[in-house]
Amino acid sequence: MDPRSTSDLLKEWEAVTGLPDPCVSLPQTLKQRRLAVVEKLTRVASLSPQYYIDVAQALGYDITITEFKVFRLGESSMGDRLNGKDWQYTWRVNSTQLTVRVLKTGQNSMGDPLRSLENDILACAIKRIKPAHTFVIFGFES
Numbered sequence: 001m002d003p004r005s006t007s008d009l010l011k012e013w014e015a016v017t018g019l020p021d022p023c024v025s026l027p028q029t030l031k032q033r034r035l036a037v038v039e040k041l042t043r044v045a046s047l048s049p050q051y052y053i054d055v056a057q058a059l060g061y062d063i064t065i066t067e068f069k070v071f072r073l074g075e076s077s078m079g080d081r082l083n084g085k086d087w088q089y090t091w092r093v094n095s096t097q098l099t100v101r102v103l104k105t106g107q108n109s110m111g112d113p114l115r116s117l118e119n120d121i122l123a124c125a126i127k128r129i130k131p132a133h134t135f136v137i138f139g140f141e142s
């Protein structure tokens with residue numbers, strides 16, 4: 001019955017917790033599957049940047065978070081970005097780890113980019129748990 005040691009009931013625990021995670025495309029070992037169930041059962045969500053940094057770190061990524069603020073007279077300083085009011089709901093995930101996807105004949109369709117720079121697992125995980133009213137941008141640097 002304990003998800004930390006079960007083998008026979010692991011599929012049931014995964015069904016209860018919504019696993020396997022659609023963001024993870026690689027096959028997982030029995031130990032990794034157990035850890036994923038326990039992590040999901042014990043996760044405490046938060047709106048703080050540190051929460052998203054911790055989630056990314058658990059996936060093996062080092063990130064920083066940039067929060068944007070609206071430019072306001074009397075509050076903002078010279079040199080601050082002239083962000084409009086929609087920017088108060090926008091934040092950026094900064095990472096140095098990058099996946100490069102190249103268009104392949106027979107696997108892509110008309111309109112797909114020739115090359116895209118992204119990280120599917122990180123982007124999937126963050127987009128799935130971000131607050132619904134926010135917009136997240138991903139920035140990858142080498």
